[in-house]
Amino acid sequence: MVAIVIFDIDGVIRDVTNSYRRALADTVEHFTEGNFRPSMAEIDSLKGEGVWNNDWEGSQELIYRYYEGIGKSRSHLRYSYEEIVHFFQCRYRGRDPENADTWDGYITQEPLLVDLDFFHTLTENGYYWGFFSGATKGSAEYILTRRLGLKDPVLVAMEDAPGKPDPTGLFMAVESIKQRNNIQQSLPIIYLGDTVADMITISRAKSIKPDHDLRAIAVLPPHIHQQDNLMADYSQKMLDAGAQQVLTRVTDFINP
Structure with a gap:
């Protein structure tokens, strides 16, 4: 994997x-x-x-x-x-x-930014995946299971862990994935988010587990798309906060 x-x-x-x-x-x-x-x-x-x-x-x-x-x-x-x-x-x-x-x-009325095939492709390409969000569990499950059709995805939501940039929820999601899939080896851990807090979460995770391969990838939020000056400023802010890469949209992760 x-x-x-x-x-x-x-x-x-x-x-x-x-x-x-x-x-x-x-x-x-x-x-x-x-x-x-x-x-x-x-x-x-x-x-x-x-x-x-x-x-x-x-x-x-x-x-x-x-x-x-x-x-x-x-x-x-x-x-x-x-x-x-x-x-x-x-x-x-x-x-x-x-x-x-x-x-x-x-x-x-929320537009979805991915579809079910995106996650099938992730799995086919050798990725394990899950979610760590500051959204409430009800809101997150509504999107993931009702709208997207995912079956019992790994999810750490607001009620489950301290808010970001505390990395506790990130570690919880990773551990849940490891247990579900009986993963014994050490694998890179990639977190994709759209805020400064998301990027700082990885920085703090690195300070707690410096021996882990932890990577932050920023995704530009949809409301700034088509605005080149805002996209450039937002990208720089994410890089300054610790992002190793900035994607325009999350699907670019598998379709660069």
């Missing part, structure tokens, strides 16, 4: 431009009483800080920053984190966010 490949999901397997990012913008706009709706560039800037992989926390942070900008402190805001999460989930999942059978929110 060639390597173990772990994929992020949002921006890599599915286009979240008009789903997660839209829900984030909706949430910030709602809790700033219509006074501030972050642009894609402003969301990119926040994620470029490398610590806001969780979009609920990112929404809260942008709300905080707006109010700080008009002279109000975080401690005086009346919005709870739970309220922010609930509003976000109602936009993203739908009116009944706990029942996947009735979801009618933005998640149902």
